[in-house]
Amino acid sequence: MQYIDFHAHAFSDKIAERTIASLAAICGETPETNGTLADTERVMKEWGVDGFVIHSIATKPSQHLVCNNWAASVKAPHIFPFGSVHPDGEDVMEELERIKALGLYGIKLHPDYQNFMVDEERMFPIYRRCGELGLPILFHAGFDPLSPDLVHCTPQGAARALAAAPETTMIMAHMGGNERWDEVEEVLCGKFQNLYLDTSLCAKAMTGEQCLRIIRKHGADKILLGSDCPWDNAANTIEKLRNIGLSEDEQRMIFAENAKRVLGL
Numbered sequence: 001m002q003y004i005d006f007h008a009h010a011f012s013d014k015i016a017e018r019t020i021a022s023l024a025a026i027c028g029e030t031p032e033t034n035g036t037l038a039d040t041e042r043v044m045k046e047w048g049v050d051g052f053v054i055h056s057i058a059t060k061p062s063q064h065l066v067c068n069n070w071a072a073s074v075k076a077p078h079i080f081p082f083g084s085v086h087p088d089g090e091d092v093m094e095e096l097e098r099i100k101a102l103g104l105y106g107i108k109l110h111p112d113y114q115n116f117m118v119d120e121e122r123m124f125p126i127y128r129r130c131g132e133l134g135l136p137i138l139f140h141a142g143f144d145p146l147s148p149d150l151v152h153c154t155p156q157g158a159a160r161a162l163a164a165a166p167e168t169t170m171i172m173a174h175m176g177g178n179e180r181w182d183e184v185e186e187v188l189c190g191k192f193q194n195l196y197l198d199t200s201l202c203a204k205a206m207t208g209e210q211c212l213r214i215i216r217k218h219g220a221d222k223i224l225l226g227s228d229c230p231w232d233n234a235a236n237t238i239e240k241l242r243n244i245g246l247s248e249d250e251q252r253m254i255f256a257e258n259a260k261r262v263l264g265l
Contacts, residue, residue: 001251001252001255001256002050002255002256003047003048003049003050003051003225003234003238003255003256004049004050004051004052004053004080004225004255004256004259004260004263005044005049005051005052005053005225005226005227005229005234006052006053006138006171006198006224006225006226006259006262007053007055007138007173007198007200007224007226007227007228007229008040008044008052008053008054008055008226008227008228008229008230008234009035009040009054009055009056009228009229009230009231010033010035010036010037010039010040010054010074011035011036011037011056012070013036013037016034016035016036017034017035019035020033020034020035020230026145026146027145027231028145029231031230031231032229032230032231032232032233033229033230035230037054037074037079040052040054040229040230041079043229043230043233043234044229044234046235047233047234047235047238048235048238049234050078050256051077051078051079051080051259052078052079052080052229052234053080053081053082053105053138053259053263054071054074054079054080054081054082055082055084055108055138056068056070056071056081056082056083056084056108057084057108057109057110057113057114058084058085058086058089058114059086059110059113059114060086060088061086061088061089061090061092063086064083064084064085064086064089064092064095065095067083067084068083068084068095068098068099068102068104069102071083071084071102071104072102072103072104075103075104080105080263081104081105082104082105082106082107082108082138083095083099083102083104083106083107083108084107084108084109085099085107085109085126086114087109087114087116087122087123087126088114092126093125093126093129096126096129096130096133096135097133099133099135100133100134100135104135105135105136105263105264106130106135106136106137106138106169106262106263107130107135107136107137107138108137108138108139109137109138109139109140110139110140110144111139111140111152111153112140112144112146112147112152112153113140113144113146115152116152117152117153117157118139118141118152118153118154118157118158118160118161119156119157119158119160119161119164121164123161124161124164124165127161127164127165127168127170128164128165128167128168130165130168131165131167131168131169132167134264136168136169136170136171136196136262137168137169137170137171138170138171138173138198139153139158139170139171139172139173140153140173140174140178141153141155141158141172141173141174141176141177141178141180142154142155142174142176142177142178142179142180143177143178143179143180144178151177151180153172153177154177154180154183155176155177155180155183155184155186155187155188156183156187158170158172158176158177158187158188158195159187159188159191159192162188162192162194162195163192165194166192166193166194167194168194169194169196169262170192170194170195170196171195171196171197171198171224171262172184172188172195172196172197172198173197173198173200173226173228174198174200174201174202174228175197175198175199175200175201175202175206175211175214176188176189176195176197176214176218178201178205179205181206181210181214184197184214185210185213185214185217188218189214189217189218190217190218190219195218195222196222196223196224196258196262197214197218197222197223197224198223198224198225198226199211199223199224199225199226199227199237199241199254200226200227200228200232200237201228201231201232202237202240202241203227203232203233203236203237203239203240204232204236208240208243208244208245209244211240211241211244212244212245212246215246215250215254220246220249220250220253220254221253221258222258223253223254223258224254224258224259224262225237225238225241225254225255225256225259238255241254241255
């Protein structure tokens with residue numbers, strides 16, 4: 001069985017230590033790595049992961065140039081970097097073009113850290129342009145400890161965003177909405193052809209029964225293995241998915257085949 005972790009984070013050596021310390025303080029979690037790419041590669045190898053998608057987040061408009069240059073620099077046969085844009089950047093559309101030219105595989109948007117609601121109309125042209133360029137978008141979805149009192153990407157908001165850009169592949173992380181899984185089942189599952197869900201945090205936070213229910217309702221062909229490394233362990237995620245009642249074919253799709261299709265491998 002092959003494994004591609006679609007949701008991992010690493011940072012340039014220059015900023016990794018302070019970035020990981022800051023994020024750990026916000027989320028109250030002990031990271032699995034020191035935040036560097038080398039340490040991420042080390043743990044992925046230990047966990048039996050064959051390849052992984054690296055996500056960076058431009059938390060202000062001035063960052064997306066540097067963020068995307070670094071992402072392009074770490075591209076490798078087993079490393080599939082996504083870029084990022086900040087929606088307040090005046091050059092956001094030009095940067096999407098540059099992300100495509102750099103050979104990055106998609107973009108990561110984090111509504112909480114980038115301070116937007118997923119269904120704001122000002123975001124829709126960005127989503128549509130990503131579809132035109134063939135750039136899938138991975139969103140943080142659901143609760144985030146940075147913004148405990150305001151969920152910036154609810155399942156209902158995600159549904160409106162998906163409907164506004166039906167030609168754009170959108171991946172809602174954390175099985176569609178961290179800690180909003182009842183709503184995910186009701187509002188999202190099986191209703192959007194352009195929607196993928198990743199399994200990040202499911203090992204920690206979801207019951208096996210609900211995880212299986214969401215996978216079956218949405219379709220195993222639209223589920224991506226993801227750990228959210230360094231905030232969870234891919235081996236634990238794989239083990240959970242192996243033990244909830246999925247068939248071998250369903251596991252094969254989730255563990256690697258769907259990722260290959262989305263990444264164009």
